[in-house]
Amino acid sequence: MNKRMLVALVALAGVFIALYLTLYKLGYIGTLACAVGSCETVQTSKWATFLGFPVGAWGVAYYLAVLALALIGLTARYADSRQLSDVLLGVTGFGLLFSLWLTYLELFVIHAICQWCVVSAILAAILFVLSWLDRRDLTALIDDQAAEVAEQLREGTFGAQIRNTSEVAIRAVRREEQ
């Protein structure tokens, strides 16, 4: 099980949590009521809506995007793509920052905690860490490929004249990647 598979699974869990929060906000789950320190306080505050949509709906879109990226990253064509890892890292980094901001609002502005929002923030952090590890794996993979190319260059008759074989190889591998 590689990191992208884990990303896909965690993102799927995130989709459902965000969907739950959205349905709750829209009144399809439970009845709207106010209590001290509860989800209701958070969900009925003005920060529960972002650019005209419930924050939960943005969460659904975000997790779906991460899920899609991870699944694309599992296809044969992109399995070795480090660029896909870069994109994944960027997207999950943004998601983590947004979650941190929302958690800050809960703790210091709304003064109430919504437990599923916290779970979502934790998932966002996990996704970011997994993406970072995935990118590290891919970097290692490219270095391995470069080492192999360098070896071939060194062994091949035409390689004898080339200095810095490994550097040349890294460039060659990266170009092939693109």
Place this chain on the structure above:
Amino acid sequence: MAKQRMDGGRGRRPGVVSSAKRGGPGKGFWLALGLAAILGLGALGYLTTRPKVTATTIDPNLPPMKAEGYVLGSASAPLEVIEFADFECPGCGNFATLTEPDVRTKLVNTGKIRVRFIDYPLPMHKNTWDASLAAACANDQGKFWEMHDVIFNNQDRWNGEATGRPRPVLATLAKGIGLDMSKYDACMEADTHRAKIQSHLQEAERRQVQQTPTFIIGGKLIPGALPYDSFKKLIDEELAKAPATTDTAMKPTDARPSMELPADSSRRSPARADSSAKKAGAR
């Protein structure tokens, strides 16, 4: 996976980078993903179809209510419904704007029930005390329910997110329903009804009300902004059970037999009417 090809690269065709592609997802992965999807959908399906009303039976040994609250409806109505509400709570606002008009026309004005409103100002709502005080001052002039309605209909104009100084906004609303402003201002200035609202709050705590709105219908405590159908169902069950055994011991001092309702929504400010229409659409 990346390490698999480190076992020596001799004998390969030059020019071919044979580093193993990372293995594609196996059956196990798709199985896990599918299971997770089914689990998630199942949980959401359960949550959306689960019945929304969660009533708890009230301990019959609790002492009778002390708080008067504010009463709307006939003193001879066979059933009294008690609502604990916080003027700044969006759930209460939802109930007041979406459900309550039906409750009044179909249940209160027809003499089936009377409604007793008891303030439960929650600590996280900064402006709710001012709203409760304003409603109490309006009650002095016999216009509690009119004030109740404009306060809820305009929640987003005076609540803690809209302003740090709710009193001028509440005064505008008071003026709008035709209160004698010199009396109203004096009443607000003197904090006349703080003790009364405090007693309402204590009643709510004694009744172990956990959230607002919470309703007492017969022997049951029901939290949440009930939609009309659920509300009606609970009333019907209670009326069918014991048509004449409700406690009429409490004398409804602030009782008003009925209230002519805004047949259209002319009473509401246009902005609020819009937002409640939006809420209705979202449900």
